[in-house]
Amino acid sequence: MNLTHLSAIALIGLLPVPSLAVEPIKLGAVLPLNDISGRQGVNGMKLAVKEINEAGGVLGRPLELIVIDDEMNPEKGAAAIKQLATVNKVDFFVGGMSSSVHLAQIPLMKEYGKVTLWSGSASSKVERALKDQDWFFHLHPWDYQQAQGYLDGWKAISQKHPEVKIQKWFYAYEDGAFGFSTFKAFSEALPKEHMLQGAFFKSATSGGGDYRGVLKRAKNENPEIFVWAGYEADAALIMRYAKEIGFTPPLFIGSPPGWSADFGKSAAAETVVCYGAWAASMKDINKASRHYYDAYRAEFNTEPNSYLGPLSYSGIHILAEAIKKAGTLDTPTLIAALKQTKYDSPLGETITFAPSKIIKHQGLNRQKIMQWQNGVLQVIWPFEYATAKIVYPYQGK
DSSP states (O other), rough: OOGGGGGTTEEEEOOOOOOOOSOEEEEEEEEEETHHHHHHHHHHHHHHHHHHHHHBBBBBBBBEEEEETTOHHHHHHHHHHHHHHTTTTOSSSEOOOHHHHHHHHHHHHHHHOOOOOEEEOOOOHHHHHTTTOOOEOOSSSOHHHHHHHHHHOOOOOOHHHHTTSSSSEEEEESSSHHHHHHHHHHHHHOTTTTTEEEEEEEGGGGGGOOOHHHHHHHHHHOOSSSEOOOOOHHHHHHHHHHHHHHOOOOEEEEEOOOOOTTTSSSSSGGTOEEEEEGGGGGTTOHHHHHHHHHHHHHHHHHHHHHTTHHHHHHHHHHHHHHHHTTTTTHHHHHHHHTTTTOOOTTTTTEOOBBOOSOOSSSSSOEEEEEEEEEEEEEEEGGGGOSSOOOOOOOOOO
């Protein structure tokens, strides 16, 4: 297959590599460039590749990053994997975001059997599809890990701040693999004494954009906590329609992989809570986070604000360190080296790999609870990473 047969897929670039008289180690990445998380994920990988190449590369060879835009479309995501493997002949697969896209890619990835360091995809459907695949290393927490982490976090917050009520929930979720599995995992983890209602919506990323119905239903239920799980494109519209119908729950939580750069500047964003692995405010409490933040700003002349950036950045450094330790690209030897990973990441955690429910090599097992305060995204839990205390109740206008 050549690029003329992939007109719907944008091959967005090959990172320049040092002019060394050796074959580069090729990394094939697939992410959506119509979403801020995908774009910043690519930037995080570019930054890591630049740092590694400037330090001499790996095993005397430069890294070359080849990125294809999946447009958050499963068919295009699968075609991108085939393109990278058969035409670009990459050595490894990296990147990733959407669970629906990844489900379409997995059959081909099984066929190629390349060592894969995947930054995204939270759906446990993805995990089930990857049972017994020793070549797959996953950084992002699975939906059930996230759900339990959020409940642990809210329990700890409500114990420390008794005014925060967490009994009655309403969950709005996008109608793809990410949304359905997120709601299912949360409903299974929520203690029976709590109350939960849920409804799905069509995300703007898949042709939707009218959230009035699901928001009116949520308002009628009068929850103590409202959560929506979708994408960047949904955020501003959800806030606009919530304001339109006067929906102001005590806790207003958004759970997309990333937010638009100017979301926190809107009056409606004040005290909105979100889930994620990293916030720029962590630069003041973590050395690795400070390095990532400063290097990203210097390289791209903008502030990083999606956690998929440092997560993808970490994935490239983890893979490079494992290749150095293995001394070869041989798959079994490299897998053994990756199993020994201990990487002090910008996310605050030291990333290691251990079995989850199904796969052998899972990295992170929870996310953080964060809140927009005066235009800045602050971490409020876990308390050891906190950059601010929770402000309650929701104060958006």
